[in-house]
Amino acid sequence: MRALVAEGDNRARRVLRWLLEDDGFAVDSLADDAGLVSAAEQVDVVVVDIGMLGSGDLTALEELHAAQVHTPVVAFSSTVQPELRVAAEMLGATSYVPTMAEPSQLRHAVELATSPRR
Secondary structure (H helix, E strand, O other): OEEEEEEEOOOHHHHHHHHHHHHOOOEEEEOOOOOHHHHHOOOOOOEEOOOOOOOOOOOHHHHHHHHOOOOOOOEEEEEHHHHHHHHHOOOOEEEEEEEEEEEHHHHHHHHHHHHHOO
C-alpha cells in the first residue's frame, strides 16, 4: 500500500514517514499543498496536516474535496478544537488525530481508513 504524507514541518514529516513505513507502507511526502491533488489520487491513504499552511487552515482538505478525490484522508493538527475536527470531517476526512496523540492513534486511524470494510 502507498501513503502520502503532507506536512510542512520537515522533522514531523520524517517521523510520519517512519511510522508509516514501519507499518509496511511505501510513503510519498509533500512539504506543502503544491501537487497535493494529483499525488493523492496515486495513493491508498493521505495523512495531511490541516494546519500545514497556518493554524487551522483547511486549504489542503478543501482542495481534495473540490477535486472529488476519493482517497481516504487522515487529518491531523496541533490545534485541538472540536469545530476544526467537524470541519475536517465535513470536507471528507475519515479521521482527525491531534498532533500530540500517541503514534498508536495515528496508526489506528490509518488502519481504519485503509480497511476493506470502508
